[in-house]
Amino acid sequence: MSELGLVLTTTDYILLVIAIVLVVWSLINLLTAPSKKIQDKVDTTETEAEKRIEPQETWSDRLNKGLSSSRQNVWGKISGILSQKKLDDEVVEELEEILYTSDLSPALVAELMDKLEESKEEISPKEQIKGFLKDKMLPAQEKVNNALYDFNKTEEKKTQVIMVIGVNGAGKTTTIGKLATKLKNQGAKVVVGACDTFRAAAVEQLEVWCKRADVEIVKAAEGADPSGVAFDAVKKANNEGADYCIIDTAGRLHTKSNLMDELAKTKKVMSKIIPEAPHHTLLVVDAITGQNAMRQAEEFNKSLQLNGLVFTKCDGSSKAGSAVTIVDKLQVPIVYIGVGERVEDLDKFELNSFIDALVG
Ligand SMILES: Nc1nc2c(ncn2[C@@H]2O[C@H](COP(=O)(O)OP(=O)(O)OP(=O)(O)O)[C@@H](O)[C@H]2O)c(=O)[nH]1
Ligand SMILES: [Mg+2]
Structure with missing residues (x-):
């Protein structure tokens, strides 16, 4: 110190130490601030995630999910086609082809096609198909014990x-x-x-x-x-x-x-x-x-x-x-x-x- 020509008193030493402590404290604060921000963000995200917890899947959800392939590949597909196209020979052929892959017996396929061909415009194709399938099953279903x-x-x-x-x-x-x-x-x-x-x-x-x-x-x-x-x-x-x-x-x-x-x-x-x-x-x-x-x-x-x-x-x-x-x-x-x-x-x-x- 004396080489620098500086003579430090005890008070100067104390002030120097305080200054160093302050600098170090500021540095620590500066370095930890971003991580605190991230932590805050994580905490908020977690709270939002908690809010977003899916309600328990109901039986109806499981049934819908389970039957989705049948719906997409056969039954929903047919009503979709019918709501877009007129029932001409080409469409009849297309529908029959899909229905024969549905595992419905040939007799029921023929019956359903007849029903669709005779159908009245005020009932949507989807409702006609649903009505047909329900009519076929209802008499037996009513017998459940x-x-x-x-x-x-x-x-x-x-x-x-x-x-x-x-x-x-x-x-x-x-x-x-x-x-x-x-x-x-x-x-x-x-x-x-x-x-x-x-x-x-x-x-x-x-x-x-x-x-x-x-x-x-x-x-x-x-x-x-x-x-x-x-x-x-x-x-x-x-x-x-x-x-x-x-x-x-x-x-x-x-x-x-x-x-x-x-x-x-x-x-x-x-x-x-x-x-x-x-x-x-x-x-x-x-x-x-x-x-x-x-x-x-x-x-x-x-x-x-x-x-x-x-x-x-x-x-x-x-x-x-x-x-x-x-x-x-x-x-x-x-x-x-x-x-x-x-x-x-x-x-x-x-x-x-x-x-x-x-x-x-
Ligand atoms: N994906 C699915 N798998 C099922 C369902 N029901 C049963 N399984 C599975 O089908 C397999 C056969 O089921 P089991 O209950 O052992 O059939 P089982 O008729 O008793 O068979 P055996 O006694 O060998 O004649 C098992 O791996 C079951 O987990 C179902 O609704 N969906
Ligand atoms: Mg068994």
Whole structure:
């Protein structure tokens, strides 16, 4: 210091230190200010994001989303064409081509085309198509037994037996898991019978669902007689005053008569405990199956007298025409519809919402 010719007093030193502290403090402030601004921005954005949280998807949203491919590729497309073009020979041909890919039977395609050709101008093509599909399904849909959905605690306790059948992989076990959950959530006591004794994995799959749903399962070792398991399950449900007993069965081809006979035997055995059992024999149909679904339904109906259908995988590339054809031809209603693998992806089949989601 003395070299610079400066003599600093104690006061000068103190002032110097204060000045240094002030400079450092300003520098720190300068450097942290932008990050504080960013932080403020992030905080605001987060608050906005919180506000933007999507409301829970409703069943109607899921149904609409599930049937979007059928709507875009067939039903909505047809009404779209009709609202833009006159119904001349060329358009008739174009519509027929689309309709034949819809899995609607040829007889129903012809009937719908006649209806569209005769149609009056005051009704929009969309409403005509909706009206046609509803008319075909309504008589059967009116026959649905509400005991399948509504568990009413005040009613006299009687076990309702629901037998679930179908070809391999149609979605039987998954549907039972979802159904058991739904009924249990209403307060019902549910017993599930694991009658698919062909594979140990089938019982394990059902056990997972039953555990999740907190319902009881009656099972036997792999290879056991499925009729015996059904008998035990219905007996337990009946003795314990359960509200529902749901019977899972092994998938089988409708063309294998010995396997169809085995199913008929399982069905019959249950009536030894409750004469009306099974109260509901439900065929699970994979909607993507297309035209072959009609053959399946016919054969299962012949052997087991169906009183309900469950259409699963309607979230896939199904065109849904087979649903209309089967309901119309067999006069068996669709009782549940599945649009995905989660519990909330199964719901009661409701004709108007189905047709609205299908046609748009
Ligand atoms: N996308 C979709 N997948 C489904 C639906 N229902 C069932 N699945 C799936 O289809 C597959 C077969 O389902 P399962 O319930 O095992 O079929 P299953 O009829 O019991 O089959 P088997 O017992 O082998 O005859 C599983 O991967 C399910 O998750 C649905 O509505 N949509
Ligand atoms: Mg199964």
